[in-house]
Amino acid sequence: MENEVYYEVLLGCSPPLNEKSYTAEEHYALLESVLGIYGKSIKAPVVIIGDNCLTNKALADLMGVPLIGCGCHKLNLAVKAYLARRPAVEKTIARVDKVVSQLRNLKAAGALRELTSLTPIKRNARQLDDIDSIGRADSERLKTIIPSLNDFRSIMTDLQKKGQHIGAVHETFGLMTKDYPELKDYLAADAAIAHNPLFESAVVKIINGEKDSLTVEEKDQVACFLLPSASAASATQRRPIQSRDKKTYASQLRERKRQRMTPSEEYADLRFITGTSASEERRFSSAMHVLRSTRKRLTPVNFEKLLFLKHNRHL
Structure with a gap:
């Protein structure tokens, strides 16, 4: 993050040192x-x-980072688990995929254009008569599941925007x-799939301005992002009384004591931690696109x- 602008820099794009092995140890050596x-x-x-x-989890453990x-x-x-709990819907989607995949030949595509402007992108069938049809029961199942699938697709599209920090992703989920x-x-x-939910929770709280609610364990996870605060030291210095209608000297002393007991903690801007890759x-x-068929002999x-x-032209 720089001046509220999110930048990404490509440092390297190389295969592992041992191209026959893609273990965590090989990725560690490459990094x-x-x-x-x-x-x-x-x-x-x-x-x-x-x-x-x-x-990736093994690599993170080797590096000692979340x-x-x-x-x-x-x-x-x-979404896969969501559909797996609905085997009838899964079978319907498979049948629809099979039908759509057969609508690429000219005759079938011509008939399809009379009904919709959409075009299929899969295998073709030789004859129009070979194309299967969708039953009414399948159609009804699709009508019930399509709104949910549209919701999931909308979220997936939104997640792929540049600079989606982890706080925004957690809020969406x-x-x-x-x-x-x-x-x-x-x-x-706190899903079981998460590698370090404590770290994620701490980062989200800091991004959302809720650092005061950090637990001791969460503070330990994000201690590396803590900035040296000059304001805490200056706050303890004695401030002169400017006029009688201001705070009394006794109240100023109490305030200074309270500030010493609860020093302010400032963290780096953690919005650079994105929630997606x-x-x-x-x-x-x-x-x-760079490695086209005409560039197959291009050296690594x-x-x-x-x-x-290409990716660092902004530097």
């Missing part, structure tokens, strides 16, 4: 190598943001679980240079 280029140690990062997979689970990944898992209690297993702040997903997508070094220049 250590990349950070060493910039004169930083492996202890420099304060948090990892990514999917709640076992490799892992913030990607909100998009959590929502994806929650908190409201979602009130409307859809079944999603709590993945979206609740959607920006990295976009980088992977852009990398696919030159490939990394192209991405570095």
Whole structure:
């Protein structure tokens, strides 16, 4: 964060040192190598943001930092579990997917255009007669589930906006679980999938201006973000009495004593801690556009240079 503007900098985009292994240890060695280029140690990062997979959790444990689970990944898992509890709906969606996948050939597409402007994007069928149909029961099931799926898609789209800090993501998930209690297993702040819910809770409180409600355990989790406060020291200094109608000297002494007992604590702006890794997903997508079929012989070094220049043009 700089002047209320969120910036992201690409430091490296290299495969693991051992391309045959993608373990937490290999990722640790890769991060250590990349950070060493910039004169930083492996202890420099304060948090990892990514999917709640076992490799990322193991990497976070190796580095001794908390892992913030990607909100998009959590929502994806929650929706899958939501549909898994409705096997009839899952089968209906599979049948619809099969029908839509058959509507790519010219005759079927022509018939479809008479009904809607939408076009399918999957496999095609040879003859129009080969296309299956959707039963009335399936249609009714879809009508009941589509509003919920539209809600989930809306949230997924919103989560992918740039600079979505963890406080905003937690607030969104908190409201979602009130409307859809079944999603709590993945979206609740204290869900079992979370790597360090105590750290996330502390960061959210600081972002929301609720630092006074931090518990002792939460303060320990975010102690590295504590700023040296000059205001606490200056507050204890004696302030001269300017006039008789101001506070009395005795009340000033009591106030100074109270300030010494409860020193103010200031934390860094933690809005740089995003609640999703959607920006990295976009980088992977852009990398696919860079590594086109005509650039298959591009060396990893030159490939990394192209991405570095593309994503760091604001520097």
